Amino acid sequence: MTYNRYLSLFILLLFLPGLAAAQVLPSLGEARSGTYGFQYLKIGPDARSASMGSSSVADAADASALYWNPAMSAQLDNSQVLFGHTQYFADIAMNYASYVHRYRDIALGLSFQMLDSGEMDETTELQPGGTGRTFRTTHFAVGLSFAQELTSLFSYGVTLKYLDESVEEVTSRTGVIDAGFFYRVGDTGLRFAVGLNNFGFDADPSGETKRRPGPNETGAETDEDGFIVYDEFTDVSPxxxxxxxxxxxxIQRDDFNITLTGQLTNPADTQERFSLGAEMDYLRRFFVRTGYEFGVDESYLPSFGAGFNFPLYNYGIRADYGFSTREYLGSMHRISLRIDL
Incomplete structure (x- = not known):
């Protein structure tokens, strides 16, 4: 009876936020779409979370906690390093690295996230095959984290992040804060978390970019090479x-475990989405995972992944793979490597 009660509570914690969001939080996703910058911050960097439908705010059980919920870093048993690589759409790659140092009831963290588009051909309405020019976009974030385990059941964490985003010769820079809380309901196996990510100041872009006049810009002022120079831009919000x-x-056994996760995500610039995930492990050595994201227009298949732990000298190593796909954009592959120090 007790087990069923906690399972019912877990289900309630999953679905009540969605109902509350429908009644309280404004659903302005379509109206706000495309109005915010620093979009790379919304790309999950690690294979485990991606394979579980990006539902890990209450179960980021490794150094990826610095991305999902810094409070979770204070729940780690030891210091960790994590490396993640995402093969994104259109040959775009994103890399992530994080380090969590545990000292008594405190966790200190350092994280780095970078997305690089590579060289891309410039196209215009009149030259859809390319203008002969190329451009590149680079995006990175550096974060410093602090988390504390106040009791064995509760922890909090804060991350200060510096953001830098460059498109051609135009650069946007700003600072944001991530804050999170984590609570464990005794020894029931139930836990929940709250996070507020990327809260900060608008960025004032600087630099300039050039374009050939379009069909409706024949009278516009140009430079000596015939380009219109743009050097004034609107502010960019995180x-x-x-x-x-x-x-x-x-299920919790010595040789077999199953964990369920759920998450409601309410971004400022898109519609809310709801995620479910599951992880099955055997002997804490082999892992199989799956998940699904509701409210993502192009999401039509579940994500899935696998991982395994193995010892190497005095270190514990875990390698993970995650796969997810979108209907029109294609597939994403993620790999992660965790090292227990």
Whole structure:
């Protein structure tokens, strides 16, 4: 009876936030779409979370916690390093690295996230095959984190991040804060978390970019080479995101475990989405995962992945793979490597 009660509570924690969001939080996704910058911050960097439908705010059980919820870093048993690589759409790659140092009830963290588009051909309405020019976009974030385990059941964490985003010769820079809380319901296997990510100041872009006059710009002022020079831009806002999530250990045995996760994500610039995930492990060595994101227009298949732990000298190593796909854009592959120090 007790087990069923906690399972029911987990389900309630999953679905009540969605109902609350429908009644309280404005659904302005379509109206706000495309109005915020620093979109790379919304790309999950690690294979485990991606394979579980990006539902890990209450169960980021490794150094990826610095991305999902810094409070979770204070729940780690030891210091960790994590490296993640995402093969994104259109041959775009994103890399992530994080380090969590545990000292008594405190966790200190350093994280780095970078997305690089590579060289891309410039196209225009009149020259869809290319203008002969190329451009590149680079995006990175550096974060410093602090988390504390106040009791064995509760922790909080904060991350200060510096953001830099460059498109051609135009650069936007600003600072944001991530804040999170984590609570464990005794020894029931139930836990939940709240996070507020990428809350900060608007960026004032600087630099300039050049374009050939379009069909409606024949009278526009140009430079000596016939280009229109743009050097005034509107401010760019970071994609502030509010997250609620829970996790539940459905089965806990010495040789076999199943964990369920759920998450409500409410971004400032798109519609809300709801994620579910599951992880099955055997002997804490082999892992199989799956998940699904509701509210993502192009999401039509579940994500999935696998991982395995193995010792190497005095270190514990875990390698993970995650796969997810979008209907029109294609597939994403992620790999992660975690090292327990």
């Amino acid at each position: 994609p502030t995101t509010f997250i609620l999530g829970s996790a539940f250990d459905l």
